[in-house]
Amino acid sequence: MKKISGVFVLGLAAMTLLSCGPQGFDTSSDIKLYTRDTDSGTRDGFFTKIGLEKAKADNAPLKTGIVTVDSNGSMMNSVGNDMYGIGYISLSTLSESDAIKGLSYNGVEPTEANVLNETYGLTRNFNYITRKPGDYSSTDVEAVVNAFIDYTFSFEGYTIMKGEHGIVEIPSDVKHWSEIASQHAIMQRTDLNLTINVGGSTSVSGMAQALTTAFSSLFPSGSTVKFNHNHTGSGDAYKNTQGGKGLDIGYLSRELESSEQAVEGTSGYMCTDAIVTIVNSENPLDNITNTQLVDMYGLNGETVTWSQLITE
Amino acid sequence: MKLKMKISNPFKFDDGMSRKRRFKDIFRNASTLIFSLLTLVTLIYIIVYIFANGSSTLSWQFITSDYQxxxxxxxxxxxxxxxxxxxxxxxxxxxxxxxxxxxxxxxxxxxxxxxxxxxxxxxxxxxxxxxxxxxxxxxxxxxxxxxxxxxxxxxxxxxxxxxxxxxxxxxxxxxxxxxxxxxxxxxxTVGGGIRGSLLTTIYLILITLIIAIPLGVCAAIYLALYAKKNKFTMILRSLIDMTSAIPSIIFGFIGALVFIPFMNAVSGSNGGSILSGALTLTIMLISTIVKTTEESIIALPKGYMDSSLALGASRTETVFKIILPNALPGIITSIILSIGRIIGESAALVFAIGVSIQDNISLTGSSTSLAVHIWSLLKLENPNYDAACAISIIILCIVLVLCLLTKIISYRFNKKFKRS
Known part of the structure; x- marks a missing residue:
């Protein structure tokens, strides 16, 4: 029995030894690149802004061996677990993990103030798109969607967008919802039982949920308006609203493409978000420039190890 | 038959063995030990991880509050x-x-x-x-x-x-x-609670069992007592065996293709519902119930049947008054196993019920079970591992209780037959 427990302890010790790798950051290591999937608006914004535009919908112009992840959350986990990894996420999610840190871009720190005064360059816009007028499952749904879009741009809507890390100045002439609500007769109905399908960008999902939660409580008792959220990426926003079926409102964390022609008045700008380049918190790097990023991600770039960026 | 081996110390050997044999024995014993240790360490790691991450989130409020x-x-x-x-x-x-x-x-x-x-x-x-x-x-x-x-x-x-x-x-x-x-x-109000999913899981268990037990038990009685030993019965048996080996995702899309349209036509529901999910699970579980019940009927001493018939009871009376009550522990075991399977099932339910988490549960409305709730939490923009772990703790506890129940029942079952 003694021997068996001895072997047991030995085995455990071996396991712990195995699980502890070498400590400290080794600058001679290769850079491990992470990117989002091609449906992502974050990817679109990142590659457009650093000057590698042809990579936004295609992995071919990127270095081989790049790892594709499919949400901000898994990007944070991947880079948080990979000491030599580099990736990019939305600024709003940066504070949620201690295992990663955000880098300054071209010497400017990623803060809301720096985005508003336009010194931080790595930004993209949050936009919305709805179905074409008359193309909804019922006129009630259309009326609710129109009211909801107006709510988004009311004082209350701006407050919620800012609360969800949207970067936007509240316009000085913005109206309170109580002043707009009277234009929407649907808000007085007491017999509604509707489900509105919302989807699109995963980066906007938190904001969209906060807006719909607040909005759906504004109906008088008797009416239930439910918002069904299914966020799968900016690429599905146009595809599933005006390009097809499935969504009543779609959100994009990029601009509409030239191939995505929205009917006038059915799409618009909501607020701005910053994209942050992230590395593992063990990484000594603090700042990165767009040319460094292109050299790192681009197929013909020459940066492959961290020592080319970090000089001790 | 049990091998009688002295395994108090696998590394101590009798003298007189050749060096080659001794080396081989040491190698074999060491590998069994290492592999069993590896399994143990992995299992302990999973459980410790779940409890360490989930216990802070798990609270009465988490269980009873709404998601929305x-x-x-x-x-x-x-x-x-x-x-x-x-x-x-x-x-x-x-x-x-x-x-x-x-x-x-x-x-x-x-x-x-x-x-x-x-x-x-x-x-x-x-x-x-x-x-x-x-x-x-x-x-x-x-x-x-x-x-x-x-x-x-x-x-x-x-x-x-x-x-x-x-x-x-x-x-x-x-x-x-x-x-x-x-x-x-x-x-x-504070959202993120699991009351709706917990209720759905309970509904699923009840409805599935109400449909599956009569079907499964009757099929088992037929196969064990009435069926003639011919080719047809053989094919039937192997089909039932095969059903239990089909991956649950296949049952899932069969549920989506067959039961969702069926329930939509019958009850006027729209899309997946608890009923369509329960029907899908029924099909999945019938094979388990049939096999377990049949085995417990076959395991009964043959004297029970013969003595009952010799005393003048009809065959039907014997089946329902002698065989079934005595096979009850086996049937209960199969029910408990089925409950465990329902709680753990996710792949089939993703298709057969849907993944939208609801607070107001109705039998014909869409909602989701605890296991699928975990899946929904992890597919969020920022996967919520803590809440997923908290739900895992609940599922683990239920499964643990069910396991203990099965053990107690089979222990009593065995004791009874040792006495007789």
Missing amino acids: EVSTSLYSRSDLNFDDRTFDFNEDGGEISEKWGVQLVDGENNLGEHVVYFLEVADNSYFNELVIGSNTATETYNNYDGQYISNLSLRVDEQIITLSSRDSASDIVNYLDQSNEIMFMEIC
């Missing part, structure tokens, strides 16, 4: 005036706004995110004079218990300050004390 948040929009009336009233608070801790008469405290919601709760709103607080809808409305609001501040816009010296639940309680109180006007405040 309900929000209320509040405003201070444009004619609100501040007088020199003072406030009394009974609760300790938190941050107090002496101007408005509220006590706020930092906390976490069911998803583990930082939020600012109302700890106490004084009876004569200005917050009890806030109105719902707009700053000219008259309907006041005074039920702040257990709610948190979701968003807040304040006018401070002609500037608009926007705050949210992510800001600290001290920041919010600080700005409140400087402000005379709440331009907009959204307060929310």
